[in-house]
Amino acid sequence: MNHQSLAAHWMPFTPNKGYRAQPRMLTGAKGMYWTTDDRRQVLDMTAGLWCCNAGHGHPHIAEAIAQQAKTLDYAPCFGFGHPLSFELSERLARLAPGNLNKVFYTNSGSESVETALKMALAYHHARGQAGRQLFIGRERGYHGVNFGGISVGGITNNYKAFGQWLPVDHLSHTQDLALNAFSRGLPLHGGVEKANELERLIRLHDASRIAAVIIEPITGAGGVLPPPVGYLKRIREICDQHGILLIFDEVICGFGRTGEPFASQTFDVLPDIMTTAKGLTNGAAPMGAVFAGDHIYEAVVDDAGPGVEFFHGYTYSAHPLACAAAMATLDVYEQGGLFRRGAAGGDIASYFEQGLHSLKGLPGVIDIRNYALIAAVEFEPQAGKPGASGAQVQTAAWEQGMMLRSLGDAIAMSPPLIIEKHHVDQTIGILERSIRQLFG
Numbered sequence: 001m002n003h004q005s006l007a008a009h010w011m012p013f014t015p016n017k018g019y020r021a022q023p024r025m026l027t028g029a030k031g032m033y034w035t036t037d038d039r040r041q042v043l044d045m046t047a048g049l050w051c052c053n054a055g056h057g058h059p060h061i062a063e064a065i066a067q068q069a070k071t072l073d074y075a076p077c078f079g080f081g082h083p084l085s086f087e088l089s090e091r092l093a094r095l096a097p098g099n100l101n102k103v104f105y106t107n108s109g110s111e112s113v114e115t116a117l118k119m120a121l122a123y124h125h126a127r128g129q130a131g132r133q134l135f136i137g138r139e140r141g142y143h144g145v146n147f148g149g150i151s152v153g154g155i156t157n158n159y160k161a162f163g164q165w166l167p168v169d170h171l172s173h174t175q176d177l178a179l180n181a182f183s184r185g186l187p188l189h190g191g192v193e194k195a196n197e198l199e200r201l202i203r204l205h206d207a208s209r210i211a212a213v214i215i216e217p218i219t220g221a222g223g224v225l226p227p228p229v230g231y232l233k234r235i236r237e238i239c240d241q242h243g244i245l246l247i248f249d250e251v252i253c254g255f256g257r258t259g260e261p262f263a264s265q266t267f268d269v270l271p272d273i274m275t276t277a278k279g280l281t282n283g284a285a286p287m288g289a290v291f292a293g294d295h296i297y298e299a300v301v302d303d304a305g306p307g308v309e310f311f312h313g314y315t316y317s318a319h320p321l322a323c324a325a326a327m328a329t330l331d332v333y334e335q336g337g338l339f340r341r342g343a344a345g346g347d348i349a350s351y352f353e354q355g356l357h358s359l360k361g362l363p364g365v366i367d368i369r370n371y372a373l374i375a376a377v378e379f380e381p382q383a384g385k386p387g388a389s390g391a392q393v394q395t396a397a398w399e400q401g402m403m404l405r406s407l408g409d410a411i412a413m414s415p416p417l418i419i420e421k422h423h424v425d426q427t428i429g430i431l432e433r434s435i436r437q438l439f440g
């Protein structure tokens, strides 16, 4: 493919000019590996973009999508329906924690976030508390790229050209290298103190103006930050004391990344609303799902008058092909016992953790952190080039046959849950060589 023919696609979150000069082209994928246009096999240590939790090219999922395309390619779901979306919703509600029994479909994590924010506003409006319009997000939080999501999000590049158009404030992020560097699993220190900052924001804004707190149980794109011990429970407690809803953005954590279907189960903290996408269809079809507590649905839907209760939805909400992909994906997760492979302390997660932390002491490495199979390695910022190291290590690893995510001065990993020990060995070898190549 010549470089001229790459000109028409304006690529997302990509240095477009740099890409055209050095394209990295994926032409196939199976299991743990990509195939590239130069016929290399590249180990996928990121499950695509944190979504292909069962690995690539699973025949059961592919077959389900193909069959569905032949049977019912599309069905509108405004005032009409198709059986598969109801079946899928029942199944998802059984998988979800607590009273998160109502499932609303979207096409992406970003749309799930917008939907959840609107649900929170609709809930307070329905209960006569329409003054609750403000959202609390978190520094380094990533909640997609739509206007609500970039407002509650805390990654400066994602809003500096666009603005933050919702009333928002932000908690501090939870990273503290002085207290918690090189932590395995949840960082031990500072959780409750960090969560107590929410009380300060409530004093500042007044609870009667705050609709919801939205956080990722484990910060993902903001650098892989597992919650310090006690943090999430304390946030839940404070929200309860003030009638503030808690939204967990589980777009990354959901569908097995923490050993249970959802992180709220692993960490035993129940949100009022939960956003998901990615692993829901193993990345094989675009789909998101928002799980709402019964109390949210009762206030917004059951207690409303006749007619449409929630003025929101997408042409492709509950798209039949995506529903078929999700049903088949859930089969694959269940049959392979895949969620448990993402559990901290399990065989493969422990092996990975041990291998990864053996890199401590390499030049340039200032932190290694993980929760089970989600991990990051952070590098010393280079003089005059802050934020460049991640991309450099990513490139070095790519050249040696492995895909990583680069996040500023860190690289992140979230491999498919089918990963085996020999993949871990390959990973640690490539990582070590890539780091030495850069930092000597």
Ligand code: PXG
Pocket (backbone or CB within 6 Å): 049, 050, 107, 108, 109, 110, 111, 113, 142, 143, 144, 145, 216, 220, 221, 249, 250, 251, 252, 277, 278, 405, 407
């Ligand atoms: N919430 C969270 C927690 C996410 O991680 C979204 C919402 C948005 O999802 P969509 O499907 O609209 O992209 C995400 C997406 C990265 C990276 O830097 C992370 C995401 C997407 C792309 C890249 O590793 N997360």
